Amino acid sequence: MAPSSTRPTSRDVAQAAGVSQAAVSLVLGDKWRGRVSETTAQRVREAARDLGYRPNLAARNLRLGHTRTVLLVVPALTTEFFAGVYTGAARVAADHGFGVLLYPSPEGIGPARDPFASAQAALDGVIASSMAADALTAIRGGDQLPLVMLDSDPSGSLGAATVNLDIADGVRQVATHLLALGHRHYLHLAADVPSWTFEVRARVLAAQLASVPGTTVRTAHAPISIDGALTAAQAALSSPGPRPTALVCDDDKLAAGAYKAVRRLGLRVPDDISVTGLDDLAIATAIDPELTTVRLDAELFGERGMQALLAVLEGRTPQAGDIPVELVVRGSTAPPGAP
Structure with a gap:
């Protein structure tokens, strides 16, 4: 026939x-x-x-209630960090016969729209990075799809499992390094994003610096872009009062913008001002001098996130404990006034 x-x-x-x-x-x-x-x-x-x-295997899986597909929701694809998270998650998923769909939320960290006619029918679970749990309401729906939150507040996860990098320790390592070099006057170039992870950075930095008498810290907020950081850092460094000798940036893109601001003001890194970042992106070694920053293992982060979701799907308790981070000291930091 x-x-x-x-x-x-x-x-x-x-x-x-x-x-x-x-x-x-x-x-x-x-x-x-x-x-x-x-x-x-x-x-x-x-x-x-x-x-x-x-x-039609997809249709058969839907009838059985198992698609072996998970969704990774991220606020943006503006850095390679989230690409690393996806790579790690997809590697673990593939080892267990799952696929991972990457979804950059059109609303950033705000409420994420359901990218499917029905996410509950299309997915087995969701991993969300650097967002709040209530931003996933439309995707999880009434059936409450299994959810793992990455880089998110454990106390505000609405019962979802959480996997975090030890950002607080990373900031402590930065502060300890700069204080040991002798810096006492700081500018914090903070990400202008209302997110738990950036709130942690600000809170821990302020606490660490306040523990040493004679330190001062000012804060300037900037969007996470090189141009935004350039504008904010230039304005802050040009304002009246003693000039900071150390500039602590919430991420490496902000640090790159800060470099440009420092040079436009006729200053030098690290001779006149030390600069630190956080992430250890490719840009950290592309700028000159190379950037002192905190290395975050994005692929391991994604792996742990997928492992946690698999545990939830199987009724197990995910692995506990934050993922360690490491300060990488390069040429952008030196004692204040160093030749």
Whole structure:
């Protein structure tokens, strides 16, 4: 029998074999033994082969309630950090027969729209990075899809599992390094993003610096872009009062903008002002001098996130404990007034 011009369906196979669609499902799903005869099973297989029929595995998975697909939601794709998170998550997922779809939320850290007609039907679970749990309401829906939050407030996760980098320790390492060099007057170039992870950076930095008498810290907010950081840092460094000798940036892109501001003011890094970042992106070693920053293992972060989601799906408790981070000291920091 010649195949039809359109893709054959299980109904076509059933008609060709003279059996019900239920029988076709049993045979092609290899569940026919004891339920249909060997002769009927052979007839179904021959009809499927003659028609060129291939089962729709996605549709079958949907009927079973398991798509083996998870969604990774990120606020943006403006740095390679989130690419690393995806790479790590996808590697673990592939080892367990899952696929990972990457979804940069159109609203950034705000409420994420459901990218499907029904995420509950299309997905087994969600991993969300650097967002609040209530931003995922539209995606999780009434069925409350299993959710793992990365880089998010554990106390505000609405019952979701959380996986975090030890950002607080990273900031402490930065402060300890700069204080040991002798810096006492600081400018914090803070990300202008209302996110838990940036609140942690500000809070821990202020606490660490306040523990040493004679230190001062001013804060300037900037969007996470090189131009935004340039504008904010230049204005802050030009304001009245003693000039800071150390500039602590919430991430490496902000630090790159700060470099440009320092040079436009006729100053030098680190001779006149030390600069630090956080992330250890590729840009950290592309600028001159190379940037002192905190290394975050984005791929390990993604791996742990996927492992946590697998644990939730299997009814297990995810691995506890924050992922360690490491200060990488390069040429952008030196004692104040160093030649």
